[in-house]
Amino acid sequence: MEKQVAAFFDIDGTIYREGMITELFKKLITHELVDQSAYVDRVMPAYLKWNKRQGHYDDYMDKMIEIYYECLVGMRHEHIDFIAKKVIEQKGDRVYTFTRDQIFYHQRHKNKVIAISGSPVELVKEMANKYNFDDYRGTVYLTDDEGKFTGKNIPMWDSKSKHKAIEKLVVKYNLDLSKCYAYGDTTGDLMMLSLVGHPYAINPTKSLIEGIIKSPELSKKIKIIVERKDMIYEIPLNAIDVNYKPKD
Numbered sequence: 672m673e674k675q676v677a678a679f680f681d682i683d684g685t686i687y688r689e690g691m692i693t694e695l696f697k698k699l700i701t702h703e704l705v706d707q708s709a710y711v712d713r714v715m716p717a718y719l720k721w722n723k724r725q726g727h728y729d730d731y732m733d734k735m736i737e738i739y740y741e742c743l744v745g746m747r748h749e750h751i752d753f754i755a756k757k758v759i760e761q762k763g764d765r766v767y768t769f770t771r772d773q774i775f776y777h778q779r780h781k782n783k784v785i786a787i788s789g790s791p792v793e794l795v796k797e798m799a800n801k802y803n804f805d806d807y808r809g810t811v812y813l814t815d816d817e818g819k820f821t822g823k824n825i826p827m828w829d830s831k832s833k834h835k836a837i838e839k840l841v842v843k844y845n846l847d848l849s850k851c852y853a854y855g856d857t858t859g860d861l862m863m864l865s866l867v868g869h870p871y872a873i874n875p876t877k878s879l880i881e882g883i884i885k886s887p888e889l890s891k892k893i894k895i896i897v898e899r900k901d902m903i904y905e906i907p908l909n910a911i912d913v914n915y916k917p918k919d
Contacts, residue, residue, distance in 0.1 A: 674847035677783035677805075678773070679837065679863055682798055683732070683790055684856040685873045686770045687762075690732055691794045694762050696739050698754045705742045713738050728876055729857060736789070736828065740812075744822040748814050755793035763801045767898050770854055770873060774802055777852065783844050787836055789828025789859055806843075808836045830862040837866055858882050865889045871896055880913055 683690045696714075699705040717734040720726025743751075777784050786807040788795045795809030811825040826832050841848060851867040853860070856875055861882045864870035872879060872895045883889050890908055897904045 672845055674845050674850075675783055676780075676850045676852075677785055677840065677844060677846050678777040678852040679785050679787050679840075679854070679867070680770065680774065680804075681855040681857075681860050681863070681873075682786055682788040682795060684728075685854050685860075686766050686774070686786075686802075687798070688765050688767060690735060691758065691762070691790045691798070692732075692739055693735055694758045695751075695754060695791065695794055696735065696742075698758060699742070699750075702750075702754065704746060704750055704754075709738055709742055727878070729878060732857075739791075740822070740824065743812055743820045746820050748818045748820065751791065751793050751812075751820075755791070755797050758794060759797035759801055763798060767873065768901075769896055769898050769903050771802075773852075773854065773871075774804075778803065782852070783846070785840060787827065787833050787863060789826070792827075806840065808833075808840075828859050830859055833859065834862040834866065837863060855879070861886075861889075864893065868892065870894070874898060877913055880908075880911055883908065884913070 680686055696705065696710060700707050700710060714735050717726060717731040721728050721731040774784055783805045786795050786799045786804050788809050790809050792809030792811050795807045799807035808827055810827045813821050813823045815821050827836065840846065848866050849868040852869040852871070853863045853867040854871045854873055855864055856873050856879065858878045861879060864872065865886060870889065870893050872883065872893055874897055875895060883893055893908060895906045895908060897906055
């Protein structure tokens, strides 16, 4: 059987222009399933640091995931399903032009298009359905016999978990990784980018660029895409200074 080609897409910050889990959490607050103080007191400080460029995006998202994880315990699964659908109905078009066009490109060329995201699987499922993906993987938050979240999870936000997911998808779809594509923006995507023949770093974080620089093989094949306003730039890795400081 002839091997197939797939395109693996992270979602948060790669397709979607922010973190979908933040939108989900805010809707949990407006539906009075979570107290607003959980966001204001514990997430907002990390967000404000990042928003003022005094902190890191990864730190903000890590805090968001931590608080979501805590607040989810005891909540019913159908509530998350309902709110995830609403988030994608209302926000699902808020995506980057480049990655949206790449999704359509791969679909036209009959490649398998697969989402691999650290977002809750309920959100990933709805986003995958909206854009007609062939498959998806997301973080699974486990429930008990009554359908209530237990506080345990099967993560998909880290590089190791995404690596394992891709290994299983290679077998499922008979993929040739040397011909596959991957799109990501943070260090959680580093291994995914390393595994394929055509990796793209989309508006990458500093820590992802640092990880790419440490990998001679990945450095040779990576394409770095930055989208700002209505312009898309491809930037050579050797043009990036991760130690940049303003001149005196």
